[in-house]
Amino acid sequence: MLTVENLTAFYGESQILHDVSLAVDNGGRVAIVGRNGAGKSTLFKSIMNAGPRAVGKILWNGVDLGSTPSYKRVRAGLALVPEDRRIFGHVTVLENIAMSQYGVLAGETPLDPESVIQRFPMLVPLKDRLGGQLSGGQQQMVAVARAIAARPRLMMLDEPTEGLAPIIIEQLAKDVVTVCNENEAGLLLSEQNLWFAKQCTDRVYVIDTGRIVFEGDWATLDENADIKQRYLAV
Numbered sequence: 001m002l003t004v005e006n007l008t009a010f011y012g013e014s015q016i017l018h019d020v021s022l023a024v025d026n027g028g029r030v031a032i033v034g035r036n037g038a039g040k041s042t043l044f045k046s047i048m049n050a051g052p053r054a055v056g057k058i059l060w061n062g063v064d065l066g067s068t069p070s071y072k073r074v075r076a077g078l079a080l081v082p083e084d085r086r087i088f089g090h091v092t093v094l095e096n097i098a099m100s101q102y103g104v105l106a107g108e109t110p111l112d113p114e115s116v117i118q119r120f121p122m123l124v125p126l127k128d129r130l131g132g133q134l135s136g137g138q139q140q141m142v143a144v145a146r147a148i149a150a151r152p153r154l155m156m157l158d159e160p161t162e163g164l165a166p167i168i169i170e171q172l173a174k175d176v177v178t179v180c181n182e183n184e185a186g187l188l189l190s191e192q193n194l195w196f197a198k199q200c201t202d203r204v205y206v207i208d209t210g211r212i213v214f215e216g217d218w219a220t221l222d223e224n225a226d227i228k229q230r231y232l233a234v
C-alpha cells in the first residue's frame, strides 16, 4: 500500500505541493486529475524521489521511504511511466521491453518480453521496429508494456493519453486495466482525460495548485458539479 502524508514539494524556492495526502491500497486503482500545472507530475516525481525536494512522509507497505533513491524504489515495486515516455529510439520494441530486467522487483524475474507483447495487440506487428520509428500512441503502449514487464506492485502512469488519438486512448484503457488485473498491480494514474481516468480507476483525487481539493469515488465526483466546474473545466 502506498501512503502519502502531508507532502510538500519544492523546485528551488517555489513550493509546488501543499500538504498532499493520499493512499492507494494494494491492487487499488486511483486517479489524480487536475489541470495543466496543478502539480501531478511533481507529485509522481516526489513519490519516486526523482527531482523535486519533498518534505513529508511517503510510506510503501508501511515503511517510510525517507531518502531511499529512485532505483531502490523501483526495485521495491514502484514503476513510473513519465509523461515523456523515455523510449529508447535506437533499439527495437522487444528490446525496449527487455530493459525491464533492470527495474524488476527484488527477488522476481521479469516477464518474458514476447509474452508481454501479446497483451498489447497494437504492438504485436511492431515488435522488431525501432523505438524511434513509433508514433506517440505506440510509444505509450511500449512504455506501459516495459513498466508492467518489471512486475511492479504499483504502476504510476503520468498523463498517458496526452497527444493520443481517441481510438488509441480506448485501446490503451483496455490494455492498462487488463495488464494491471493480470499482474495484480495497483495503478496510480495522472490524467486530464476524465473518460480515460474513469475507465481505469475506482477512486479519484482532484488536485489544484498543488492541493488536494476532492477525494472520493467517481459517482460522488459526478454528483459534484461545482468541483468539476471549478477545477476541471477547461
Ligand SMILES: Nc1ncnc2c1ncn2[C@@H]1O[C@H](COP(=O)(O)OP(=O)(O)OP(=O)(O)O)[C@@H](O)[C@H]1O
Pocket (backbone or CB within 6 Å): 011, 014, 016, 034, 035, 036, 037, 038, 039, 040, 041, 042, 043, 083, 159
Ligand atoms: N523543473 C521545474 N522547475 C521549476 N518549476 C517547475 C519544474 N517542473 C514543474 N514546475 C512547475 O511546477 C508546477 C506544477 O507542474 P507539474 O508539471 O507538476 O504539473 P502537472 O499537473 O503535471 O501539469 P501538466 O498537466 O501540464 O503536465 C508548474 O507551475 C510548473 O511550472
